[in-house]
């Protein structure tokens with residue numbers, strides 16, 4: 001990944017020089033868009049400079065003031081901010097509650113509704129039943145948008161995140177977005193959809209049109225990262241193994257009450273108060289383990305936690321050390 005960035009910088013320079021619609025779009029950007037579309041199984045992909053800007057851009061291009069923007073209560077801040085700039089009415093439902101979401105969809109059948117949810121939730125590591133969500137969206141005339149920043153690259157047989165783990169495709173999820181800042185290890189973001197959808201984003205998204213395109217070395221590095229995601233499935237298999245070991249360790253050492261087990265690489269340890277989360281995080285840091293203490297406003301009051309994020313560079317011994325540190329036995 002580093003070499004790919006280095007080679008591209010030598011060949012193209014660093015900065016992209018302008019917005020994608022002016023001078024910033026190169027053959028390397030196009031290659032990554034094509035490769036991502038092929039990887040995700042969507043007709044077309046467009047790149048944005050970050051996931052935050054992608055989310056603002058999608059909402060702003062698709063929503064008018066009279067529309068409704070339906071969201072899970074725990075959606076990422078970028079999706080909440082996206083609602084603010086559209087002027088559309090934001091309607092939130094309790095976390096993962098498909099029934100409450102469906103009630104909102106039914107409330108006004110004729111109104112255009114964009115329904116956004118994360119694929120894997122960033123702070124809880126859990127997921128909607130997106131098959132049911134897609135069915136409701138289809139029945140009640142809403143457009144389903146899944147932001148899978150935390151799934152793509154790290155979950156599923158092929159690394160396509162919730163699309164793989166729930167056997168979904170463009171038919172169920174017409175808009176799929178994500179960042180390159182997490183599993184890909186680079187920066188930037190993508191939105192996948194139909195030809196029409198992507199053309200609309202290119203023409204209407206202000207965060208696309210009026211923003212300098214990604215630097216070419218970043219795009220080249222991302223192409224290499226995508227190749228690794230596609231050719232090294234052992235990384236995802238290893239994460240699944242580590243998740244299993246982590247759960248086993250928690251059960252063995254009496255941590256099951258604090259651990260909020262998930263099927264993703266994100267495993268929250270619920271510590272309630274800010275003081276408890278900060279203290280544990282500092283202790284783990286001394287043990288050589290980086291786990292940020294997550295506190296309000298990122299999570300609700302009294303739901304402070306450590307967010308354990310497992311990755312393929314870790315070994316089973318690291319999980320042993322983690323468990324011992326969590327029980328204060330380092």
Ligand SMILES: Cc1ncc(COP(=O)(O)O)c(C=O)c1O
Pocket residue numbers: 050051052053055076078118122147149150179180181188189
């Ligand atoms: C669910 C979700 N969406 C969007 C973003 C923003 O992505 P980026 O960091 O590329 O701006 C994040 C980043 O944390 C995220 O977790």
